[in-house]
Amino acid sequence: MGESPGGVRAATRRAKAARASRAPRGGGNAGRRRPGKATWTISGIAAAAVVTVVAVAAGGQLTGRDRDTPSPDPGGDTPSRSSDDSAPGATPSATPSPIRTVAPIGYDQLMDLQYPLEPDLQLSGAFTTVPGHQAAPGKGKVMTFRVDVEQGLPLDGRLFSDTVFKTLNDERSWGHGGTMSFERVSTGHADIVVTLASPGTTAKWCAKSGLDTTVQNVSCDAASTPRTMINAFRWAQGADTYGPQLMHEYRQMLINHEVGHRLGHNHVGCPRAGAPAPVMMQQTKFLSLNGGPTCRPNPWPFP
Template identity: 45%
Template sequence: MHAQTEPPQPAAPSRGPRIGRPRRAAGPRAGSRAGRRAGRRGRVVAPVVSAVLVAAVAGACSSAPSGGGKPDRAGGPAGQPPVSRAGAAPSPAKRSPGAVVAGRRQPVKVAVPHAASGRYVTVPGAAAPPGGSRGPVVRYSVQMERGLPFDAAAFAAEVHRVLNDPRSWGHGGAMRFQRVAGGPVRFVVALSSPALTDRLCLPLRTGGELSCRSGIRSIINARRWGIGAPTYGRDLATYREYVINHEVGHALGHGHQQCPGPGRRAPVMVQQTKSLQGCRPNPWPFPG
């Protein structure tokens, strides 16, 4: 007979390291005087910490620079473009009317690139000579180089106004000017970039600054048309009258003249863009 044995009992699971609540560091007991003081300090510090955290988060999330930054040369905070009061980048400034000089409202001065397309376009349309006037009709046309920052129709209208002014070359019924867009013409008034002016005026040296006559064309340097000349100061309107009359004068057969004396009116065929030679500026062939 075999001895009766009891079935084996499962072994009790071994206990790992006891994990419980972290043991609190020794501190003042609740209800003690030290405990009450610590509680009061906790109530004061907690709102201060919360306010600091809120301010830090708000500063980190804000994308707009503060108003206290040092302005850069553009007038806004350093490294930022200038902004309008509404917070948006300012739109390009509109051209305001020119100042009044010598009793005349001036055209707005325009900066002109050194070179444009190099190709002329004839201004379309026509303008009749003055009605009721005597004198033979002189046909001419107006061209403008593509790419210049001017209105072609406005330029053509100004040329026609100047040429048919009684103080211009038609004075006393000598001639009347008719603008046409095609057919035979006596001359062409051509507004040209400095680069094209220099090329077409050779062998004359215009240096990007002067105008000239070249063949049938009376070439107006667009830089001078845009900003005038130091000899005329701020009076761009009067300088434009001069440069038209001077270059058309060459087309009509007139050569350069000299100043007749200090303080006198400069004849229109004096190279007034370069120097007045002691004379006063004058844009007209017959200024009286």
């Protein structure tokens, strides 16, 4: 059945005493569990390790780039980005490229060039007169000339016309010493009609004066006609006696030689070895004659 009050009190005291004997001894915090020393040491090592790894990684990105990674080669193919490029939406600062200007090719440069032309080219024989007028710049007797260019030639007719005018009025040409001067006309009478024509058309006009230009593809003064014929193949390609390095000089010789025939001068030979070839020597064909002395190329009557 139940206990008496005294028994209950005695049992209560015995239970308290038993609990007191099992409780740990210590201060007021004895009822709380504190982390042990070992727990804090392990956590601290782990945290330190994490910090160390981060520091090493960061150091590798900074110091490693400076020491081990080569700087971009300014002359290499790897594109580089400016600081402006890294910002989204930023407009890169544009540095204008230097402007490269190319000087226009001039008269002398054009005259130094060879131009492609077939040696057997034959066109229609229709001519166009180069328009315009250039007054005689010198003294003495005035000789008028016209320049005709065969239609369809792939050559610059104005350049040809300018060359005729410049060459004939050079001090070294036939007007040397003020004896004559040459005026270019495009209408009316002309003392000479300087004509640039294909090899086939040149041959036809020269044959009218009994001259065969098909041998070595040369030019002629067709004396029985108004035309002094300049073979376009020779004008474009030159001759072995001058070579490609003397194209300008060869063209001057060609004009002076054929106009010289119109003025009454005949062929001559080389006077002595190493001398400038007379302009009336057939320099397109040779610089020596019948095993005689060899002259140097020369485009002028009065060099």
